[in-house]
Amino acid sequence: MKRVMVGALIVAVLAFAAWRAWMPERSPAPAPAGPDTTATGLKAARLFFAAPEGDSLVSESRDLPEAGTLHDRVATLIAELGRGPRGAAVATLPSGTSMVHVFLDDRGLMTLDLSRAFVTGLHGGSNAEYFAIASLVRTLSANIPEVKRVLIVSGGEPIATLGGHLPLDQPLDVQDWP
Amino acid sequence: MTFLASPARWLARLASPVAAVSGLALALLAAVVPASPTAHVTERAPGPDSAPVRRVEPGQLLGSLGAAPGGESGRVIGANDLARLLDATKFWRADTRKLELRVHAHRVVLNADNPYVVIDESTVKLPSPVLSFGGELQAPVALIDSLPSDSTINRLAWDPRAGVVVVVPPGGVVGAPRVTVQDGVTRLTIPTDHVEDVAVVARARAHFRLRFAGYFAGELPDSIRVGLLRGLRTLPAVTGSALELELSSDAQSYRLLREPKRVVLEISRVASNSWDSFAPELPPGPRALRVIVLDPGHGGSDPGVVFAGAVEKTLALDLARRLRAEIEHRLHARVVMTRDDDRAVPGQARAEIANRAHADVVLSLHFDGLIQSRAAGASAYVPTADVGSAAGQLGGVGPGAITLLPWRDVAARHAVASRALAEAVLSSFELRGMGPTRLRERLPYPLLGVNAPGMLLECATLTSPADRARLGPAGLDALARAIVDGLEAYQRNL
Numbered sequence: 001m002k003r004v005m006v007g008a009l010i011v012a013v014l015a016f017a018a019w020r021a022w023m024p025e026r027s028p029a030p031a032p033a034g035p036d037t038t039a040t041g042l043k044a045a046r047l048f049f050a051a052p053e054g055d056s057l058v059s060e061s062r063d064l065p066e067a068g069t070l071h072d073r074v075a076t077l078i079a080e081l082g083r084g085p086r087g088a089a090v091a092t093l094p095s096g097t098s099m100v101h102v103f104l105d106d107r108g109l110m111t112l113d114l115s116r117a118f119v120t121g122l123h124g125g126s127n128a129e130y131f132a133i134a135s136l137v138r139t140l141s142a143n144i145p146e147v148k149r150v151l152i153v154s155g156g157e158p159i160a161t162l163g164g165h166l167p168l169d170q171p172l173d174v175q176d177w178p
Numbered sequence: 179m180t181f182l183a184s185p186a187r188w189l190a191r192l193a194s195p196v197a198a199v200s201g202l203a204l205a206l207l208a209a210v211v212p213a214s215p216t217a218h219v220t221e222r223a224p225g226p227d228s229a230p231v232r233r234v235e236p237g238q239l240l241g242s243l244g245a246a247p248g249g250e251s252g253r254v255i256g257a258n259d260l261a262r263l264l265d266a267t268k269f270w271r272a273d274t275r276k277l278e279l280r281v282h283a284h285r286v287v288l289n290a291d292n293p294y295v296v297i298d299e300s301t302v303k304l305p306s307p308v309l310s311f312g313g314e315l316q317a318p319v320a321l322i323d324s325l326p327s328d329s330t331i332n333r334l335a336w337d338p339r340a341g342v343v344v345v346v347p348p349g350g351v352v353g354a355p356r357v358t359v360q361d362g363v364t365r366l367t368i369p370t371d372h373v374e375d376v377a378v379v380a381r382a383r384a385h386f387r388l389r390f391a392g393y394f395a396g397e398l399p400d401s402i403r404v405g406l407l408r409g410l411r412t413l414p415a416v417t418g419s420a421l422e423l424e425l426s427s428d429a430q431s432y433r434l435l436r437e438p439k440r441v442v443l444e445i446s447r448v449a450s451n452s453w454d455s456f457a458p459e460l461p462p463g464p465r466a467l468r469v470i471v472l473d474p475g476h477g478g479s480d481p482g483v484v485f486a487g488a489v490e491k492t493l494a495l496d497l498a499r500r501l502r503a504e505i506e507h508r509l510h511a512r513v514v515m516t517r518d519d520d521r522a523v524p525g526q527a528r529a530e531i532a533n534r535a536h537a538d539v540v541l542s543l544h545f546d547g548l549i550q551s552r553a554a555g556a557s558a559y560v561p562t563a564d565v566g567s568a569a570g571q572l573g574g575v576g577p578g579a580i581t582l583l584p585w586r587d588v589a590a591r592h593a594v595a596s597r598a599l600a601e602a603v604l605s606s607f608e609l610r611g612m613g614p615t616r617l618r619e620r621l622p623y624p625l626l627g628v629n630a631p632g633m634l635l636e637c638a639t640l641t642s643p644a645d646r647a648r649l650g651p652a653g654l655d656a657l658a659r660a661i662v663d664g665l666e667a668y669q670r671n672l
Contacts, residue, residue: 044262054553125546
């Protein structure tokens with residue numbers, strides 16, 4: 001009797017194993033992307049937007065893939081600024097703004113060439129203009145500490161002013177945008 | 179055949195129910211103690227990069243981790259904040275629940291629920307475990323004392339006064355000032371690491387500002403009136419710190435002495451050729467208002483802000499006309515308009531009109547807008563008082579002998595008067611319920627090349643429904659009266 005039971009158990013196990021092995025393979029549910037970032041490094045970036053009351057800048061921290069070159073870092077930062085805030089803040093960059101070129105000299109002067117959308121896409125008054133410039137300057141200086149001054153140009157051409165309120169003809173000292 | 183050819187796969191399938199059960203358990207655990215997502219916290223933008231330090235109470239801990247709150251005082255810093263302050267790249271290993279922060283050649287490995295932290299080649303025991311709490315790993319703030327200290331990694335400091343961990347700027351730390359008076363000279367002695375980086379950035383007596391590369395870690399008294407000093411406060415700064423002094427109108431000159439590990443600001447009642455001068459100010463008493471230039475913003479093909487039927491260029495011109503009548507009626511001053519119809523006037527032409535008229539005051543009239551915000555009220559933009567009275571004068575006072583000022587920035591010579599004008603008008607707005615108001619010291623585009631006191635005045639915010647609702651004819655008349663009230667206060671100069 002005992003032998004019969006052991007035999008039955010072995011048969012049951014083998015039958016279960018055979019069933020598992022020969023059953024048509026079901027496509028497994030896609031596993032959610034795990035937080036394992038061993039291969040790709042993430043770096044916290046500090047992005048600046050306008051406060052909802054329009055009286056100051058606010059900052060958000062956001063994880064971005066680590067970029068190797070200055071060009072990639074600045075392009076990523078500006079793209080993230082363009083995506084706008086995730087929290088309670090107000091987007092600042094004119095819609096469609098992207099980076100064309102960037103150059104950083106050994107004295108900390110960054111020349112930032114932005115797409116024409118930066119000039120043509122501003123809809124607002126001096127507050128909108130102030131925060132468009134301030135969020136750019138503060139975001140760049142916060143994430144690239146070598147940046148001391150920023151000269152903004154568009155399409156390779158200098159910009160006298162964005163909306164007629166603040167001059168952009170000279171480099172902007174990052175210390176002047178608290 | 180498949181059965182024999184892939185035993186590993188077969189065994190894996192056999193084991194899958196167990197894996198599913200354990201996976202479910204891990205998922206439940208992860209739901210209770212999330213791994214390490216980034217917190218999207220919006221913060222008022224302070225100066226130097228900083229991160230709040232939380233105080234974790236035992237009752238706040240989720241689950242029974244069997245861990246005490248971080249440190250003796252329970253103060254912890256989030257791993258995401260720590261990585262941001264260190265400018266580190268994060269590598270999270272979900273299987274071992276380790277978070278590695280890499281900064282150049284340095285690495286810091288935090289182990290969840292474990293007090294041992296690997297820092298480069300050594301292991302450091304923290305006063306309490308690193309916790310998984312609030313959606314991310316939380317390390318005791320004591321960790322920052324064990325971080326490497328070389329030039330390749332940011333130096334962090336715990337500021338108990340502000341309750342934050344800050345990145346100590348390359349300029350180091352600035353201490354509390356000490357004020358003394360001797361022989362009629364008021365001296366502020368301020369300890370600082372890098373004296374060469376201290377700069378005077380605003381020279382107005384009422385708003386005299388010093389900027390430091392270092393982080394201000396001192397304390398200031400609530401009120402201070404010693405010698406020529408009337409007030410002292412800290413200001414937000416992008417990096418480092420800034421102090422603003424309010425000085426007596428008796429102050430005539432100053433000099434900044436750089437000594438080892440400290441700067442000394444000396445303020446004298448006596449004008450001296452070897453000392454620096456303050457920003458130009460008119461003498462006390464009523465100010466002349468003979469010619470007032472009104473500059474309605476935008477015009478022609480440039481409408482300015484257009485929102486919900488309100489058009490900035492039209493409103494600005496309408497307000498300017500009403501303001502002209504009010505000024506002529508109450509102040510008996512001559513009013514010159516840069517435009518009196520819907521036309522585009524280049525910035526340089528506007529400045530020439532103001533300069534040719536020998537304007538006593540220039541008001542550039544605008545209406546603001548910031549889409550998708552709660553912004554409302556008025557703003558004024560005025561030049562910064564960053565030049566002394568010697569600027570633009572050959573052979574003027576001051577050790578620089580000759581200070582040249584580009585004509586573009588000539589409005590900076592009138593910065594003190596411009597700020598007084600803006601404060602008077604904005605106060606009038608506040609009294610009439612037309613606020614909130616904001617004053618920004620930043621040379622505005624319409625004042626480039628304008629040799630007179632002035633400001634860019636955003637009279638209301640068109641994207642604010644409440645502001646827009648009061649901009650009918652009666653509302654514009656009220657705005658004109660409020661501006662003239664401010665002009666009268668500026669003229670009295672009490």
